Amino acid sequence: MVVGGDAAGMSAASQARRFKGPDELEIVAFERGHFGSYSACGIPYWVGGQVGERAELIARTPAEHRERAIDLRTRTEVTEIDLAGGRVLSRDLESGAEEWTGYDKLVLATGARPVRPPVPGIDAPGVYGVQTLDDGQALLDGLSAVGGGGRAVVVGAGYIGVEMAEALLNRGFAVTVLNRGEQPMSTLDPDMGRLVHTAMDGLGIVTVNGAGVTGVRTGADGRAVAVATRDAEYPADVVVLGTGVEPETGLARAAGLPLGVYGGLLTDLSMRVRGREEIWAGGDCVEVLDLVSGRERHVPLGTHANKHGQVIGANVGGGYGTFPGVVGTAVSKVCDLEIARTGLRERDAAEVGLRYVTVTIESTSRAGYYPSAAPMTVKMLAERRTGRLLGVQIVGREGAAKRVDVAAVALTAGMTVEAMTALDLGYAPPFSPVWDPVLVAARKAVSAVRAAG
Structure with a gap:
């Protein structure tokens, strides 16, 4: 059963x-x-x-x-x-x-079920969670009833929140994202989340950080018409919950x-x-x-x-199988911005008692001289004493996100950043610089580990 x-x-x-x-x-x-x-x-x-x-x-x-x-x-x-x-x-x-x-x-x-903040009006008509196909159909019906040119407020700026912000933008809505955290994408460190915030602003998505929702205001018909925070109120024809599950x-x-x-x-x-x-x-x-x-x-x-x-x-069924665990790999996008992470953030490492170093590098998806080479930022964490890879975060344009898979394999294998620098990755100018951005970060992490003693 x-x-x-x-x-x-x-x-x-x-x-x-x-x-x-x-x-x-x-x-x-x-x-x-x-x-x-x-x-x-x-x-x-x-x-x-x-x-x-x-x-x-x-x-x-x-x-x-x-x-x-x-x-x-x-x-x-x-x-x-x-x-x-x-x-x-x-x-x-x-x-x-x-x-x-x-x-x-x-x-x-x-x-899993969508997290609904325990505030007045959160269950009003016009407030949508997005977890099942039934949820998606209800949201689409709600968007059709409003028509193009409406106002949408997304509560939360995690994976669901930023993906729904893009979806609503594509539907012709003016989109505001209310994020109670320091920066969007709390699965990233704040310095990398700041890059996401800047890119979202450039796309026309208004992102408000430090905006804890205090309630959803409803109209005479009982439907949601605005979302309130401690500091302001944001008009809304539809409200989408992206507060996680x-x-x-x-x-x-x-x-x-x-x-x-x-x-x-x-x-x-x-x-x-x-x-x-x-x-x-x-x-x-x-x-x-x-x-x-x-x-x-x-x-x-x-x-x-x-x-x-x-x-x-x-x-x-009478066979045999096991699931050993995960390293926490995830990718997402908002319009042409790609976001990826695997392993631990800085606060994750600190919580479990790991001492670490961090490095951040800027690179491109292709050889710099090749047409359409797009910028990307790679952040890497390594254990201070051993040099063991602890985590990688990537924010960039086309060709950025799936590079995290190299780091996911390295994490699963328990590799050090020094061992990573010898990885035989594919290279040609249309696909990568001579030194792949992940390996550039690994080289810099090796230096940081050595400098830390």
Whole structure:
């Protein structure tokens, strides 16, 4: 039995089916939305118009799953888990009918939910979270009702916030981003976030830092008309929440399953819930091991969710798989600005007691003389005594973001910055300077480590 019909849940179901046929293993999956197996990461690009149709984001329809003997029941919400009885209580959201269904093996893939600031008016019509296809459709309907030339306020300046700012700009809206932090993109250090802020301003996106939201003001019809902070009020025809997500683990908490400091389920390397032989969990509802810091983290990404599902499905189906952990790699964009990070920020390193050095370099995506060479900034952290790579952040134009993959591999391998300087990376003027920007940063980091003794 699978609770949650998106990336982790249906990857687990599909992988388990590859191991065992319908006569050996019955698979039932519950999904409270209208859709299963879709790309939530693609929603901002659907809203912004780069992806034309909702169907393009759907990897496999419920009917296609049923053709493979996976009984995916959409618009059905699981409301209770009875661990002692080995069963779950579900409710049909159309009819309201409830029923108990037994399981031998349970997979929890309940995902994450948008964080809604606890302020007046936050649940008013015209305020949209963006987590599911249903959310995306509701937002598109709201934008169509307003029409072009409206005013949009995005609350939050993380990945979702900056991606939605671009989407709304593409739809012809005047966009204001309210960010309670020092700079946008808190997954970066503030000095790198400042580069993002400057670029967003250049694109016509008004970004207000230090702007904690105190409420959403509504009109006579009850719809949102403005967002208030301590210092000002910002008119809005639509309000989009980009304040991040938190694990959707209410069911797990009520059932007494183990949760971590971020509220996510805790699992072993096989993605089995700790202390429960018959339950697995994966996707945005779990915490995972950070291979650099050695601590558990909540890292909600579709890449991890699909890997979790593959591991769970293999183990449920009688095979074997493990998920060792992550290094925290993520990329994003706002218009032509590319943003990437992997490993630890400065405050992450300090929190776990690591002494470090940092370097920042300016370079280009191609040889400087080659047409369309675009600037990029690379920041690198290395452990002070050993020179072990701790983290990399990149902000630039075309060709910048995916360079972070080199650093992600180096982090996973536990490489030092000195070892990185010898990496045999591809070179030709259309693709890179002679010294790739990541290797330029590594060379400078070697010098910083030596200077620090």
